[in-house]
Amino acid sequence: xxxxxxxxxxxxxxxxxxxxxxGALVAGGARVVGIxxxxxxxxxxxxxxxxxxxxxxxxxxxxxxxQRVIREHRPGLLVLNAGATPHMAPVHEQTWESFSRHWHAxxxxxxxxxxxxxxxxxxxxxxxxxxxxxxxxxxSPLSGGYAGAKAAIRNISAYAAEESxxxxxGIRFVTLLPRLTPATGVGSAGAAGYxxxxxxxxxxxxxxxxxxxxxxxxxxxxxxxAGNPGSGPEYLVSGAGLSPIN
Numbered sequence: 517x518x519x520x521x522x523x524x525x526x527x528x529x530x531x532x533x534x535x536x537x538x539g540a541l542v543a544g545g546a547r548v549v550g551i552x553x554x555x556x557x558x559x560x561x562x563x564x565x566x567x568x569x570x571x572x573x574x575x576x577x578x579x580x581x582x583q584r585v586i587r588e589h590r591p592g593l594l595v596l597n598a599g600a601t602p603h604m605a606p607v608h609e610q611t612w613e614s615f616s617r618h619w620h621a622x623x624x625x626x627x628x629x630x631x632x633x634x635x636x637x638x639x640x641x642x643x644x645x646x647x648x649x650x651x652x653x654x655x656s657p658l659s660g661g662y663a664g665a666k667a668a669i670r671n672i673s674a675y676a677a678e679e680s681x682x683x684x685x686g687i688r689f690v691t692l693l694p695r696l697t698p699a700t701g702v703g704s705a706g707a708a709g710y711x712x713x714x715x716x717x718x719x720x721x722x723x724x725x726x727x728x729x730x731x732x733x734x735x736x737x738x739x740x741x742a743g744n745p746g747s748g749p750e751y752l753v754s755g756a757g758l759s760p761i762n
Contacts, residue, residue, distance in 0.1 A: 521541075521546055521592040521593045521643070521742065521743075522545075522546060522547060522592060523546065523547045523548075523549065523589050523590060523591045523592060523593075524541050524546045524547070524548050524549070524591055524592065524593040524594070524595065525548070525549045525550075525551065525585055525586075525589065525591045525593070525594050525595065526538045526541070526548055526549070526550050526551070526595045526597060527551045527552070527576040527595065527596055527597050527598035527625060527629070528551070528552055528576065528597040528598030528599060529548070529550030529551060529552050529558065529561060529597070530550070530552035530553075530554050530557035530558045530560075530561055531552075531557060531700075531701060532699075532700035532701055532702070532731055533597055533647065533694070533700060533731050533734045533735070534550070534552070534595070534597040534598070535561055535731070536731035536732050536734060536735040537595050537597065537734065537735045537738050538550050538561060538565065538569060539564070539565060539735065540732070540735035540736065540738070540739055541593075541735075541739070542565045542566070542568045542569055544739065546568070546593070547568050547569075547570070548565070548568065548569050548570070549570045549572055549585055549589050549591065550562075550569055550570065550571055550572065551572045551573075551574055551576050551581070551585070551598070552573065552576070552598065553573065553574070553575060553576075554573070555571070555573035558571035558572075558573055559571055570589075572585065576596075576598040576625040576628075576629075577598075577620070577621060577624040577625040577628055578628070579628050579631075579632070582628050582629045582632040583632050583636075586632055586633065586636050586638070587636065590639070591638070591642070592638070592639060592641065592642045592643070593642065593643050593644075593645070593742050594629055594633060594638070594642075594643070594644045594645070595645045595647070595738055595742075596625060596626045596629050596630070596644065596645065596646045596647060596669075597647045598621065598622070598625050599618065599621055599622035599625075599647070599702065600617045600618055600620075600621040600622060601701055601702050601705055602617070602618065602656075602658075602659035602660055602662045602702065602705065602706070603615075603617070603659070603660055604658050604659060604705055604706070604708075604709035605658065605660070606657060606658060607657065607660070610660045614660055615660035615661045616660070616661050617660070617661070618659075618660070618661050618662045618664075618665035618666070619661055619664075619665045619668070622662075622665050622666065622669065623665040623666075623668045623669055623672070626646050626669045626672050626673070627672055629644070630644060630646070630672055630673065630676045630689070633676070633687060634676060634679055634680065634683075634685065634687070637683075637685050637687060638685075638687050640685070640686035640687075641686055641687075641688075641745075642686075642687050642688070643687070643688045643689075643690065643741075643742045644673070644676070644687060644688070644689045644690070645690050645691075645692060645738050645741060645742055646669050646670075646672070646673045646689070646690070646691045646692070647669075647691075647692055647694065648666045648667070648669045648670050648673075648691050648692065648693045649662070649663070649666040649693055649694060650693050650694060650695040650696060650752060650754075651663040651666055651696070652666040652667040652669070652670055652693055653693065653752070653761075656706070658706070658709045658710060658713060659706060659709075666693075669691065670691050670693075670750065673689045673690070673691040673749070673750075674689070674691075674749065676689045677689040677749060688745070688747075689749065690741045690742070690747060690748075690749060690750070690751070691749065691750045691751075692734070692737055692738065692741065692750075692751055692753050693750065693751065693752045693753060693761070694729060694734055694753040694754075695725070695729050695752065695753065695754040695755070696710075696725060696729075697725065697728055697729040697730070697755075698722050698725070698728065699728065699729065699730050699731050700731060707721055707722055707725070725755075726755065727754070727755030727756055728755050729753065729754055729755045730755070733753070733755065733757075734753055737751065737753045737757075737758050740758065741758070748760045748761075
């Protein structure tokens with residue numbers, strides 16, 4: 517682990533991709549500040565990963581939390597992974613509340629931490645990895661505003677990269693777009709919903725997603741792009757590995 521990533525912050529660290537990313541970073545020698553709403557789940561992660569993991573039970577979209585954590589811990593790496601589980605229903609069966617939940621969670625928290633990273637600012641050589649989704653490229657007709665919210669994350673990260681360059685801050689911004697996978701809570705809900713929509717059983721639908729993307733592969737992808745100063749701005753992440761998005 518590079519000295520500049522001696523400390524990392526991972527949002528949504530209590531489960532799924534976030535938990536795997538935190539574990540990979542700790543295994544690589546980093547101290548990790550993990551943020552999530554559910555304290556007991558975070559404490560379970562701390563019990564598993566040990567003293568190099570600091571649990572912060574909080575709303576990752578809270579501006580005061582982002583500012584405080586950055587100032588107290590001075591991370592060299594931010595991994596913005598937190599997000600809501602979609603309400604699986606076609607657009608005409610959504611309410612505005614269910615349709616917009618990802619704008620208030622996924623997008624808002626990336627907006628919040630990205631702004632804090634630029635204003636503080638993070639140290640030269642720091643990296644901000646924002647987790648979008650393959651749905652940002654292909655849509656997701658059963659998950660309300662999820663695809664649009666994840667597309668907005670791509671834009672926020674690109675805008676931030678431009679501002680970092682304009683100000684000479686030396687902060688890198690990278691966006692990862694993981695493909696749908698049943699390996700997480702969000703992905704398993706999506707797989708079940710699309711299997712039902714297509715009129716096939718879940719096992720048959722999951723077979724169509726091969727090779728299945730795992731949380732460990734996503735964690736490896738984060739470490740790969742964060743540790744490579746020459747990495748591009750956006751990558752699709754699938755069970756076959758990283759693919760740059762042109």
